[in-house]
Amino acid sequence: GENVEQHPSTLSVQEGDSAVIKCTYSDSASNYFPWYKQELGKRPQLIIDIRSNVGEKKDQRIAVTLNKTAKHFSLHITETQPEDSAVYFCAASILPSNTGKLIFGQGTTLQVKP
C-alpha cells in the first residue's frame, strides 16, 4: 500500500543552524505534498506545500524541494529559532482518489537549542 517514510525521527540543532527533514513516498501518482508543524498539545498547522509540477518552493526561512524521479521531498529550515521547536509531519496525497486523503509520515521532533 501507499507509504511515506520520514527521517530523522528526532533532530537537535543549535539556534541559527539549518535543519533538514526528508521524506520518501511510494505512490508515483501522488501530486501534492504538504508539511505540517505541531507544537506540543496543539493542532497540526500547514506551513508549506508543494505540487508535483514544481521542484522547489520557498517561504521566508522555510523551503521544500521535490524530486519526483526519486520520490523524495525535503523540508529545509534556515536560521533556526527556538520557536521552530515542534514536531514536523510530511504528507503525500493518495491517488487516484477524490477523497482528499493524505498519508502522513511518522513525524520529526525538532529541538532548537538557544
Next chain:
Amino acid sequence: SQTIHQWPATLVQPVGSPLSLECTVEGTSNPNLYWYRQAAGRGLQLLFYSVGIGQISSEVPQNLSASRPQDRQFILSSKKLLLSDSGFYLCAWSPDRGRVGQPQHFGDGTRLSIL
C-alpha cells in the same frame, strides 16, 4: 474564510461509557471531512473520512463509529469506551477538488482520557 470547530477540548470518561465528539466547518460547502487519532508522542492515524452526507469510510477496525448528518457536521461516537480509546482526536477538512491534492485543515482537537 473557512473555520473548523471541534468540541469539547478535553474529556474524561469512565471505561464503558458512551462518547460523542462533534466537529463543524464553516465557510465552505461539500468539504471532505476526516477524524484522526494521535497517541501521545505518535503520528496521525486516520480513523474515518467522508466525502458527503451519509458517506462514511472506515480506515481501521475499532470501537468507534462516525456519522455525517449534515454537509458540514462530522460526529465521532462510541457506545462503550475502552482504555485503548484514550488519545488526542483531531477533526480535519479539505476542499473537494476531485483528484487534485488539497491541504487538510485541522481543528483544535479533543484530548480524551479514559479512566
